[in-house]
Amino acid sequence: MAISVGLNSAIRALLVQQQAMDAVAHNVANVNTPGYSRQRVHMASVAPANGGVGQGVEMLNLERVRDLFVDFQIRTESHAAGDYGARADSLSLVELAFGEPSDNGLRAVLGQFFNAWRDLANAPGQSAARSAVVQAGETLAFAANRLASSLGDIRSDANTRLSSSVGEVNDLAKRIAALNGRIVEMRAMGDPAADLTDQRDLALDRLAQLTDMRVMTHEDGHVDVFIGGRALVSNITANVVNLEVNPGNQNFFDLEWASDGAAVQFAAGEIGGLLHQRDVDIPARLADLDTLITQVIDDVNAVHSAGFALDGVTTGTAFFTGTDAATIGVNAAVAGNLGLVAAATDGGASGDGSGALAVADLQAATNLTGGSETYDAFFNGMITRLGVSVRDAQGISGAQGATIRHLEQLRASTSGVNLDEEMVNLVQYQKGYEAAARVIRAIDEMVQQVLQMAG
Amino acid sequence: MTSAATRQDLHVGVAVLSEVMAAQRDLYRALLGVAATEQDAIVAGDVERLTALVEQKEELLDHLRALETERMTALVAIQMATGIEADTATLSAIAAHLPSDAADALHRAGRELRAEAVALEEAHAVNAQLLRNSRSLVDRWIHYLRTVLAGSLYTSEGGSAPGAGGRALDRSA
Numbered sequence: 001m002a003i004s005v006g007l008n009s010a011i012r013a014l015l016v017q018q019q020a021m022d023a024v025a026h027n028v029a030n031v032n033t034p035g036y037s038r039q040r041v042h043m044a045s046v047a048p049a050n051g052g053v054g055q056g057v058e059m060l061n062l063e064r065v066r067d068l069f070v071d072f073q074i075r076t077e078s079h080a081a082g083d084y085g086a087r088a089d090s091l092s093l094v095e096l097a098f099g100e101p102s103d104n105g106l107r108a109v110l111g112q113f114f115n116a117w118r119d120l121a122n123a124p125g126q127s128a129a130r131s132a133v134v135q136a137g138e139t140l141a142f143a144a145n146r147l148a149s150s151l152g153d154i155r156s157d158a159n160t161r162l163s164s165s166v167g168e169v170n171d172l173a174k175r176i177a178a179l180n181g182r183i184v185e186m187r188a189m190g191d192p193a194a195d196l197t198d199q200r201d202l203a204l205d206r207l208a209q210l211t212d213m214r215v216m217t218h219e220d221g222h223v224d225v226f227i228g229g230r231a232l233v234s235n236i237t238a239n240v241v242n243l244e245v246n247p248g249n250q251n252f253f254d255l256e257w258a259s260d261g262a263a264v265q266f267a268a269g270e271i272g273g274l275l276h277q278r279d280v281d282i283p284a285r286l287a288d289l290d291t292l293i294t295q296v297i298d299d300v301n302a303v304h305s306a307g308f309a310l311d312g313v314t315t316g317t318a319f320f321t322g323t324d325a326a327t328i329g330v331n332a333a334v335a336g337n338l339g340l341v342a343a344a345t346d347g348g349a350s351g352d353g354s355g356a357l358a359v360a361d362l363q364a365a366t367n368l369t370g371g372s373e374t375y376d377a378f379f380n381g382m383i384t385r386l387g388v389s390v391r392d393a394q395g396i397s398g399a400q401g402a403t404i405r406h407l408e409q410l411r412a413s414t415s416g417v418n419l420d421e422e423m424v425n426l427v428q429y430q431k432g433y434e435a436a437a438r439v440i441r442a443i444d445e446m447v448q449q450v451l452q453m454a455g
Numbered sequence: 456m457t458s459a460a461t462r463q464d465l466h467v468g469v470a471v472l473s474e475v476m477a478a479q480r481d482l483y484r485a486l487l488g489v490a491a492t493e494q495d496a497i498v499a500g501d502v503e504r505l506t507a508l509v510e511q512k513e514e515l516l517d518h519l520r521a522l523e524t525e526r527m528t529a530l531v532a533i534q535m536a537t538g539i540e541a542d543t544a545t546l547s548a549i550a551a552h553l554p555s556d557a558a559d560a561l562h563r564a565g566r567e568l569r570a571e572a573v574a575l576e577e578a579h580a581v582n583a584q585l586l587r588n589s590r591s592l593v594d595r596w597i598h599y600l601r602t603v604l605a606g607s608l609y610t611s612e613g614g615s616a617p618g619a620g621g622r623a624l625d626r627s628a
Binding site for chain 1: 483500543566573576586594596599617624
């Protein structure tokens with residue numbers, strides 16, 4: 001081997017080593033960059049030009065150290081995490097709105113309402129007892145109105161969050177499509193586009209939290225993204241998800257593909273969770289509440305209308321107005337004239353409190369769930385179901401979070417940069433080079449003596 | 456000319472020297488092979504392989520040292536017969552005391568040994584340069600990383616750099 005050939009190989013090798021060190025520099029500089037994947041230079045020896053010894057080494061490629069299977073798992077788990085995270089958030093708010101058990105909750109207020117009627121049965125002629133009944137009715141109505149309003153607000157909040165999330169989905173789709181174009185271009189020129197691919201993966205990770213999307217990777221480096229079987233991103237084109245106001249659903253948004261107006265099917269992810277909350281879960285809670293309050297209105301009004309006012313003549317007056325939790329209120333005529341509270345069942349019988357007792361007895365009547373449950377039992381069931389749902393959603397969300405954290409740790413162990421580890425590697429290099437140089441010097445000294453003799 | 460006894464000493468000394476030179480040539484050839492592999496390991500940054508090769512070379516170096524002792528013993532024997540100083544003896548000087556065919560054989564063995572020695576020297580020159588430059592790069596990086604790990608870097612705005620040290624990674628996970 002001529003010394004010139006050896007030095008050429010050495011220069012080539014050093015250039016490659018410099019590139020490898022540049023990769024280390026890049027890794028170090030990005031140690032705190034979210035989503036960054038460690039990069040590694042792969043080298044290969046250069047074949048000899050005319051036989052004989054090789055010509056050193058060249059850079060084969062720059063590898064982006066990434067475990068695609070872990071990426072897939074993280075994104076799959078993210079769909080459910082986003083879904084149950086959104087459900088847990090909304091249901092916690094619902095639970096907070098009900099505020100059970102407490103002295104001011106609907107159950108306590110309902111109990112106080114019937115207690116007031118029981119008191120009135122003992123003193124039907126006293127205006128204080130009549131006033132207490134009206135006040136308890138108003139408190140009950142207020143509690144029901146507030147609950148209905150709070151549940152409506154939580155639905156509106158889900159709708160607002162939905163519009164914000166859809167905006168983010170559209171931004172991410174545009175970003176992924178743009179990155180697709182640049183990645184394909186760079187890869188065609190031999191550049192692995194590692195950093196751009198990291199950025200795209202970060203966008204895909206976030207998209208996986210928001211939606212139940214699926215990713216298809218192509219050989220030229222671009223990815224297609226699908227939601228509900230439709231392409232959100234197809235190579236360098238991003239489809240847009242539009243928000244259309246639906247007057248048939250309280251002016252909440254419907255989600256449609258901009259390309260043809262078809263409904264976008266979000267089955268999971270944060271958006272799926274918000275849709276489920278807005279359109280299924282919270283309306284079901286509200287329906288339960290309405291069932292209870294409507295029954296109370298109907299039952300109390302039926303008994304009250306059959307009773308007689310303080311004058312012993314007036315009858316047929318409803319105690320409550322409204323038809324559900326949102327509209328329930330105490331009849332303004334009764335509230336304005338306490339004498340209209342129908343405490344008696346016998347007309348003209350002064351001091352009769354049997355009507356008031358009949359209303360009070362409704363508390364123990366089993367008029368709900370096909371005649372099997374009292375108001376209290378029905379409400380208990382509602383709160384229990386809510387509590388179980390909250391616990392389930394929080395439990396699943398927490399478990400998904402733990403799974404994702406574990407997977408992210410796995411990903412970091414493959415792709416992450418650790419300065420201490422880089423340092424240990426470098427010190428090993430340093431020691432290895434020192435030892436090799438020392439042996440070369442020792443051998444060269446002995447060779448010199450022989451060369452001196454050989455002339 | 457020397458006496459018969461002295462000629463016998465010279466003959467034995469040259470024979471031993473030739474054997475030693477042949478053994479050294481074979482060792483240089485082996486070292487040359489290791490040097491080529493060593494170069495690959497250096498440029499690939501494969502320190503594990505480099506360390507294994509260094510151990511291999513150290514074993515060969517021990518053999519080389521043993522041969523060097525034998526070479527000096529042979530040269531001392533030749534010195535006794537010819538008066539040529541062992542420390543400064545050359546093959547040409549020794550050959551001058553030998554019959555032409557023996558002198559030719561010694562010169563031929565010397566040329567073969569020299570060729571291997573020169574090739575080994577060249578390979579070592581390249582590897583030494585590679586090692587110096589690699590070491591220099593690594594030294595610079597260690598210095599830089601120490602600065603980063605000490606947290607004394609500043610951002611372009613003059614603020615402190617974000618917490619260095621990286622994430623605690625468990626690669627066994």
